Amino acid sequence: MQELNFPKFSFRFKNSENKVSIFDAIRKKFVILQPEEWVRQHCVQYLIDVKGYPKSLINVEKELKINDLKKRYDIVVFNTNGSIHLIVECKAPKIKISQASFDQVARYNLALNATYLMVTNGLNHYYCMMDFEAEKYNFLQDIPDFKH
Template sequence: MVELNLPKIDCNIRKNEGKVEIFDVIRRKFILLTPEEWVRQHLIHFLIYNRSYPKSLIKVESGLKYNRLQKRSDILVYNRTASPFLIVECKSFDVKITQAAIDQVSMYNRQLGARYAVISNGLTHYCCEFDLERGKMNFINSFPDFE
């Protein structure tokens, strides 16, 4: 895997039946190591160990319904009152972040109502703050601090 624009992580990687897997500290199990999973695990570790987000308030691949379709958010962080705080959309490091990815996370957030969103391919990160009352999204300069 490639080096990302995130701090290096201390991760547990194994080979199982010919497939490479990485241990997910949130789901507490080994997951097939794909380029997108590599980005997701780096972001999870970054949020926990570099930004002090509580591990217990992070959910990975949580389901949501949008227009009667079942969708999944890559990473969802709740605040201390169990409301969505941050939604993270992960892309493979070889996928360019496009307007479609920004639209995707905005669409998911219409259902979730998180204050912040991040779209990342591990090399480029876009951080946004939602004004939920006015239905607007503004780009911000860094990952939000956990409340």
């Protein structure tokens, strides 16, 4: 798999039926290793190991409904009170991050009301904080570390 713009993390892999799987510590199971999954797993490890977010507050690949349409988010981090702190949209490394990527995560956020948004293809990471009153997002250098 391609080198990504994340710190080096160690992952568990397994090979079955000529398919490589990577262990997802949040879902507690092996999942087929696709380019987007490679980015997702790096992002999860970044949130846990670098930013200090507890695994118990992280959710991966869950369905949500937006205007009666079923969508799936990549990663959501909750606050300890159950509200949503962060939504992460992961793309495969070959996918260029565009305005459409932000529009997608912003649409998800209409239903989720997260304070922070992150969009990454593993090579480029973009972070922003919602300004709900002005109905816009402000770009940041990084997302904040977990505060206990």
